[in-house]
Amino acid sequence: MKLGAEGWGLGARGWALGARDSGLGIRLTAAVLALVLLVSAPNARRAVVAFGLPPSPAASADRRSLAGGGQPPGGRTVESGHVPQRIVALVPSATEMLFAMGAGRRVVAVSSYDHYPPEVERLPRIGALVDPDVERILSLRPDLVIAYASQTDFLAQLERARIPFYLYRHGSLADITAGMRDLGARLGLAEQARAAAAEIDRGLMDIRTRLAGRKRPRTMLVIGREPQSLRAINVSGGYGFLHDLLDLAGGENIFADVKRESMMVATETILARAPEVIIELHYSDRASPDAAAREREAWKLLPGVPAVKNGRVYLLYGGELVVPGPRVVLTAQAFARALHPDVLPH
Amino acid sequence: MTDVRQRLAVSMLVFGSLAFLAVIGAPLLGTTPIRLARVFDRTIPFADNVDAQIFFIARLPRALAGALVGATLAAAGVVFQALLRNPLATPFTLGVSAGAALGAMLAITMRLHLSLWGVSAVTAASFAGSLCAVGIVYAMARARHRGFSTNILLLAGVTLNSFFSALILFVQYLADSAEALRTMRWLMGDLDIAGYGPLLAALPLCVVAFVAFAWLPRALNLLSLDTDAAASRGVDVLRVQRVAFFSASMATGAAVSLGGPIGFIGIIIPHLVRLMVGADHRIVLPASALVGAAFLVAADVVARTAMAPVELPVGIITALIGGPFFLWLLVRQR
Numbered sequence: 001m002k003l004g005a006e007g008w009g010l011g012a013r014g015w016a017l018g019a020r021d022s023g024l025g026i027r028l029t030a031a032v033l034a035l036v037l038l039v040s041a042p043n044a045r046r047a048v049v050a051f052g053l054p055p056s057p058a059a060s061a062d063r064r065s066l067a068g069g070g071q072p073p074g075g076r077t078v079e080s081g082h083v084p085q086r087i088v089a090l091v092p093s094a095t096e097m098l099f100a101m102g103a104g105r106r107v108v109a110v111s112s113y114d115h116y117p118p119e120v121e122r123l124p125r126i127g128a129l130v131d132p133d134v135e136r137i138l139s140l141r142p143d144l145v146i147a148y149a150s151q152t153d154f155l156a157q158l159e160r161a162r163i164p165f166y167l168y169r170h171g172s173l174a175d176i177t178a179g180m181r182d183l184g185a186r187l188g189l190a191e192q193a194r195a196a197a198a199e200i201d202r203g204l205m206d207i208r209t210r211l212a213g214r215k216r217p218r219t220m221l222v223i224g225r226e227p228q229s230l231r232a233i234n235v236s237g238g239y240g241f242l243h244d245l246l247d248l249a250g251g252e253n254i255f256a257d258v259k260r261e262s263m264m265v266a267t268e269t270i271l272a273r274a275p276e277v278i279i280e281l282h283y284s285d286r287a288s289p290d291a292a293a294r295e296r297e298a299w300k301l302l303p304g305v306p307a308v309k310n311g312r313v314y315l316l317y318g319g320e321l322v323v324p325g326p327r328v329v330l331t332a333q334a335f336a337r338a339l340h341p342d343v344l345p346h
Numbered sequence: 347m348t349d350v351r352q353r354l355a356v357s358m359l360v361f362g363s364l365a366f367l368a369v370i371g372a373p374l375l376g377t378t379p380i381r382l383a384r385v386f387d388r389t390i391p392f393a394d395n396v397d398a399q400i401f402f403i404a405r406l407p408r409a410l411a412g413a414l415v416g417a418t419l420a421a422a423g424v425v426f427q428a429l430l431r432n433p434l435a436t437p438f439t440l441g442v443s444a445g446a447a448l449g450a451m452l453a454i455t456m457r458l459h460l461s462l463w464g465v466s467a468v469t470a471a472s473f474a475g476s477l478c479a480v481g482i483v484y485a486m487a488r489a490r491h492r493g494f495s496t497n498i499l500l501l502a503g504v505t506l507n508s509f510f511s512a513l514i515l516f517v518q519y520l521a522d523s524a525e526a527l528r529t530m531r532w533l534m535g536d537l538d539i540a541g542y543g544p545l546l547a548a549l550p551l552c553v554v555a556f557v558a559f560a561w562l563p564r565a566l567n568l569l570s571l572d573t574d575a576a577a578s579r580g581v582d583v584l585r586v587q588r589v590a591f592f593s594a595s596m597a598t599g600a601a602v603s604l605g606g607p608i609g610f611i612g613i614i615i616p617h618l619v620r621l622m623v624g625a626d627h628r629i630v631l632p633a634s635a636l637v638g639a640a641f642l643v644a645a646d647v648v649a650r651t652a653m654a655p656v657e658l659p660v661g662i663i664t665a666l667i668g669g670p671f672f673l674w675l676l677v678r679q680r
Contacts, residue, residue, distance in 0.1 A: 129523075224524060224527075224528070226466055226468060226528070227457070227466065227467075228466060229466045229540065230540040230541075231466070231536060231538060231539065231540060232528060232531050232532070232536060232538075255655060258655060258656060260656070263655070263656045263657075264531070264656065264657040264659075265655055265656070265657055266404065266538045266650050266654075266655075266657045267403060267404040267538055267540045268376055268377075268378060268400050268404035268405060268650065269377070269378075269654065269655045269657070271378075271396055271399050271400045271403070271404055272377070272378035272396070272400065273655070274396065283524065301403065301540050301541050302399070302403065302540070303392075303393050303399075304392075304393055304394065304395070304396050304399040309393065
């Protein structure tokens, strides 16, 4: 399972020298940092609809956030009533949303990182964040392209080809269902999108209520490190959907005070902050028990950390862990099972 | 002669104390307050003694690794500058670090998940990569020249450097975003080795290199002026060049596989030391090693405290502090 390019920056292609999918991948995801550098308009966090033919993508960034219809400066009239039927989705979480709201049959191509739902495996792949295959995308004659806001050159090309696009922006947990409803409205599926989003909200709320009033273990959420050693440890800070999920699943993020999605920490900091639980995300779908045991063993280098001492280091495997899409409920459940095994048994 | 001995003794004393203070002082500094009395209190079991763990697991290995890497890169810088008779030469000029980086990149992107005695596949692969680069450059330098052409050595090294850099970018581009980020992080340098395994693996190679370095200074003094003059003064030029090249390359490979390609030390520390003690390699070489050790240990303290709890890559700090400081020294001297 590839790491979804969901806002993880540098979404290069995943065919890493024939070694793909082999072994136990601690697939690190500091990439959020890269995304922050790439996103052109960080203040606009909600997904916005945009189309038209403005003079340049940079100049129109602000206007675009307000767009959705009307007369763009390029002078072309926007077909505001048009409902997209041929969608190219470059953002895995958006693909999942489309399928969840019943628009799966309108998807004509997906990104190189899409692996869910299984139906996407038969669809053409047209690149990702840094390498969208413009020629193939044009040849598919899409009437909507879902792309990242940071892909400014690509968006300019779409504008020249007069292909409408929908900008995806990555944010907090609440942005997921909000983005889903917004996307549904754009596709004329407002009802279905609302229903699908409500189901996610229900699933999350269910976990929250079941854990209400319980003691919240001090938790470190590791999103990557060097395999079988404790070098280059990358953790979730106090911002982003993973932090929100941890909070919802009844864990207290020991790095909640650092308002970043990801950060490198030194072993000293881990010893000092003494997490009671360590949850470690691995983005491959599974690992052999042997490999998992060896990875857990690496933490023995810090025997004084309460989580290590008490055998509360949890390795989670699954491609959904990094996709801020409809499957966040699964991630929340996995977090909750690790944090509160008595409430949600394995 | 006595003059040199005296100056050597004085600079060893001064710079030696500097390095010693850095290595002793660094584990005492950090964002988490620890009590020394508690650190060395044997009555508390180690597993429950967080102060001792922070001291012995987190800080001391870092300080020692910083000292070893700093000393090695600075000394290797001196040797390469003399060998290539070029003040701009660094331990990374001849492609050793690019080879090491390529090895590490491949290990990361191919997800080699082995480890042996606390040494990860990335470390082993980066050392293997550096050996590859050394081998290629040496073969080039020997190929067209009976003997050992430092000009060809330099050209081959520089070319290999850019060739490997292109390969590194290629591997990074093909890598997953997560791995691309790990490779980027590796290139910025990191001394948080969490334990002594990696340190013990690099140490023997560095010790061997330093033994070779100890034999070199007098010959380097002659060599850095003129090879013919050196030969006429009884220096076995080819042998000295070979020993200098291999020992400095091997040391660089070991240092880079331990801490990543931490820039700046290999070029700035030797010049800094020359500004202070003159050009005699008998003093410059050991003094550079000591100053390099002290400097990197200090830079690493900044790296782990400046933005804590966020860790900064030490490779950024070395240039950020070292650059302006060196320029200031340069201007002041004139």
